[in-house]
Amino acid sequence: MHADFFIIVVYLALMFGAGIFFSRNIKNTADYFLAARSAPWFWIMGAVWATNIGFLHGYLAHGGAAYEWGLIQANFEWFQGPFGYVLTGIFFIAFYWRAGIYTVPQFLEKRYGTGIRTIYSLAWLIIFVVTIAAELYLGGMFLKNFLHIPFWPTVFVLTGVVGTYTLLGGLGAAIMMEFVQFVIMMLGTMPLLFILLHLVGGFGGIKNILISQWGVSAQYFTVLPDIHHPYGPGPWIILGQCMVVTIGWCAGHQSMVQRNLGARSLYDSKLGYVVAAIPKTLGAFLYVVPMIAAPIIFARYGIFVEKADAAYGKLILNLLPTGMLGLFIAGLLSAGLSSIGSVLNSSSTMLIKDIYEKFLAKRKSDHHYFIAGRVATFAVIVTSLLLVPVVLKVPLIMWLEQTLLAMALGPFMGVLVLAIFWRRANTPGSLVGFITGAVFAITLQQGFGVKIFFQISWWSFVVTLLVTIFVSLLTKPPKKEKVEGITWESDFESMVGAIVEERAETKAMRVTEMAPRKITRPPWYLNLKYWATAILLVQVLLLFFFG
């Protein structure tokens, strides 16, 4: 135990020190919010995954939901890989990049105007503050169980460490720390799967014990369950999760997008996002499969588990040997700290760029906004801490988070898809569509008691699409110069155009016997198409094997 404790203290001290070290190069808002656009693709890959996977989206809450509902939870990893990461990397990132923005709401403003930017920013700020509170709660609960110290001091220590390096170092520090944390997470947490599978006799052994001996339903082992499933019916997983939630999350979550905007080139940004689908897929083996085996271990060894969200922590505390446990907890803390750090950084970016700079303090100096960014980070931390007691009441944290996302992601995806793929979509259409979609989602949940969040996100997405199209057709189309460069059609034309022109140029050069212009292409192993195809194939195989 002392060795474990030592590893954790050293890890936290290193994180704290590294944050202060990286903060020395931060001089302006571009450095603070976009890491001076300097990150290579592999940093982006690590940072995107580490941002996505934390206490909440990953080990503790996803692990908790896997304990509660079974293999269905693997959908969040296996569908988000190809649908979320790959499609966003290929289709959406280029538009954000070219628009030269800091935040996703800024893109919406360029396309639709100020109204939708403000509504969107406020909605995400609420989600972010709740997310940080949930992460702090999960981390605090876990460390309380491990260190046997009271809950609140633990939460304050976590807040202190992550707050320091995010507050001082901005996105640059966050991305660098996240890459390091990505490596620690992978190496530190993977051994658990092998230890567990050894104890229960492999995946077949888990199935045999739970289904044959305990009489558990086969639905516990299904990736796409039947339509009556209370948590995620198969059809709604495909419609709501694959088509709306995962893409909306990857293309609309400021933290995820902001990491890509910090890349040194558009290609690095795209490749980083696409390749991040690989660790995302592996995530199911880090915290979903182990949690399906967890009930067997708990019952066999008499390990008390108070609620689903605590199950993952209880499993590792009772199963891993000294030394390995310390490394594992360092990996777990990496996950939590990177997620909290990224959401903190993104919250302050949105608060300053979308609210403060826009409405409260226009045309101030860059230094003014830089300082305001740090104040905003501190304000978000304090607000999240105040929300922790609310989160403490929720039986399954995943439920809270998904409910909030279901209400926001459907309407967002509706307006975003039309913003990029339909030139005719305009400001009044998007505004009416977004508000109608959001109100519809709230009515479905609060008024009609719909509990399946994938269903809510799908229908609110459809309603937003239809209303936006209808109102846009009734009102004036947007001016051509407003949509030029930030809609898919124009992007497609310019992309294909570049190829045609390049071919024509090369042919003309050959005719005149001039040396053809050398075009720099990435090596084959960094080719986006190969990676995307390989990832899609792996997902199909996984679904075939486990589905």
Added chain:
Amino acid sequence: MRKAILLLVALGIFVLVQNSLTQEKFIDVRQEMANKLTAVKSAVAKNDWATALENFARAKEIWQGEVKPMITEGVKTNEQFREYFKRMAEIEENLNSLAQILEGKNTEGIESKANAVIWGISHHPRGFDLPKPRYSAWDWVFALGIGLGFCIFATVFGLHLRKSYYRRYKKIQIMN
């Protein structure tokens, strides 16, 4: 007005903290009971029957005095207590069996009974209570609908892109 708002905020925080403390209390008492039962197992392994009996008595006391009343009261207002309420008889039966084995100073079966009680007061996955898969006609309608819908969407979208491509670049340019 400002004072009234501050008072409301303070009241809200107080209520939230009170509620969260109740939740924590239910977790803490069950954890303590589980710790005592684990101590029973350790003591029996060391052949320390006096400590084992002492810890068992304390575990039973926690069950009777704190955990059981919280479950029977809690189930009236909160669905979260339902699973424990359903398992109450099973937990008591295992506790009684454990008491008998301990009195007889028989090491056989102590670990399994203590583990069964700990597992009984633990939270069980809700997925365990699901019925067997019932794939109905609706599942197939959805699956076909989604599959066909996706194919139609891909075709229409592909044709749209093709049209926009040829609108700008004449076919002849590409042929050359």
